[in-house]
Amino acid sequence: MMSSSFRGLALAASLFAAALPFAASAAPKTICTITVNSPDEKETFRRNLPPGDYNFVELVERGRKDWLASACEQKVQCDSLVISGHFDDGDEFYTDRFDVSEYLTVLEMERTSCSDSCPGVFSQLKEVYLFGCNTLKTEPRQVAGADITRALLRSGQSPSDAARLSALLGDTHARSNRDRMRQIFKDVPVIYGFSSKAPLGKYAGPLLEKYFQTAPPGEIGSGQVSQKLLSLFGPSSMTVTAGLRDGEPQARARADACRFVDDRISPAHKLAFFHDMLKRDMPEVRMHLGDMERFMSSLGVAGTLRPDAAEALARVAADHASRERYLAFARDADEPAMRTRMMALATRLGWLTPVQEQAEFVRMIGERMARDALGMEEVNLACTRGGEDDAAVRPLLGGALKYAKVAPAAALACLGSAQARERVVRAVTSHDPEEIDIARAYLRQRPLVDAAEVRAVATAIGRMPASLSQVRAIETLAQQRVSDPESLREIARMFPLAKSLPAQRAIAALLIRANHRVLGSGELTQTLKRHRLKSPDGEDVIDALIRVLQAG
Structure with missing residues (x-):
């Protein structure tokens, strides 16, 4: 029979042994x-x-x-x-x-x-x-739009299946x-x-x-x-x-996206996978556009590629069947930015020349202009493409100016039309706030550089009736950081005539950004002090301008 002391030692030993795995895991x-x-x-x-x-x-x-x-x-x-x-x-x-x-x-x-x-x-x-x-x-950071559904319908899907598959693509690639x-x-x-x-x-x-x-x-x-x-x-x-x-x-979408960024995969093998993806249904290709853009950007200049990668890229460029499917889908894209991005990628793949890409963009502008669907988005896109006088733009000019629409004129002005630019600059002093916003967006990327332009805008602002539109016009001109003395004097003369505090603040904000020293600090300071409207909010930009003038 086992003694009680021995049983105690055995129990202690067994507990210690049982505790070893716990100690190891702790x-x-x-x-x-x-x-x-x-x-x-x-x-x-x-x-x-x-x-x-x-x-x-x-x-x-x-x-x-x-x-x-x-x-x-x-x-x-x-x-x-x-x-x-x-x-x-x-x-x-x-x-x-x-x-x-x-x-x-x-x-x-x-x-x-x-x-x-x-x-x-x-x-x-x-x-x-x-x-x-x-x-x-x-x-979601990206959605499957109506263009996805249309592509699925063209591929033979029933309306119900096209809607279901579009929703599934949207959920899977929402990012x-x-x-x-x-x-x-x-x-x-x-x-x-x-x-x-x-x-x-x-x-x-x-x-x-x-x-x-x-x-x-x-x-x-x-x-x-x-x-x-x-x-x-x-x-x-x-x-x-x-x-x-x-x-x-x-999980499959992640696996596909990972193929483009996995450091273990060579550029040549990534391009081969890229090529295989382009042969898939275009709605799925469209949902991977961001991955494809980032990958192509990471490759660098085509002339610097290793021979095996250059050969893989050449095989993509020679795939005319995928090119036609891709371009047809891109031309049907609802969102201007998406269509523009897809065309830019096509150029990177060797499917379009830069001249052809520009022609595709002008074509899109013309189509949307005909539907009266041009807005701020198209203006911003056009302004990123350079300002050369494009011959393809000229046929569109008559339609842009015929109905006195500012957005089409701004888009064409971004593409190099001097006549369209004149229309947009005049819109700075429009009574329509939306027109002023479009003119402001345009001038942010294509600023006033000619003193005569600046003076014409300043004079036109001075003739505007006191209104919110006048304030917005002053704010738009303020973004140009005016240095022309005559224009600044025109704006400064408006201060004692201004009937609202927002107007006086807008004038002060313009002057404080500009080369106000050409106006003479003493006289301007006295004008500001004598005619400023009382601010219920305490000190504001008018006070800041007075301090700057006094310090100077």
């Missing part, structure tokens, strides 16, 4: 941080997590551009990742601090994730904390911020972020302090959703999701 968890802006979140985690149970590794190395690659090379193993930075536009984490220059782009995160070049930082994660605005915003984070952090069980505005670090820190006061031990890095954390940050739009899993509809 190694400290590693919290990796990427502090682009505020350190408040990181420091709150550090203060409240036991040092023996958690290690902290800051991945950002100040002053080093390739800090993420450096962290990957060091094979840091992360259980949790905390990213702190502004994220308003959804393309990068950035800072508003003057002493910090580091940032983290979504494209770099996608490249790293797709290349599997940083398995320690990305692949072993149990949790991700994205402290930035809109990091899990669900609004919302939430979708992109799920794809970057594939298979990660828990991803926290914000669907809209996130609290600044100085407010997020105290909320995290409250969380840690009652958080269960070991919850951080466990891969389990914390309802306590969500309840505290819920009013600040915090939400939670999980990384993309194989088998989900977006």
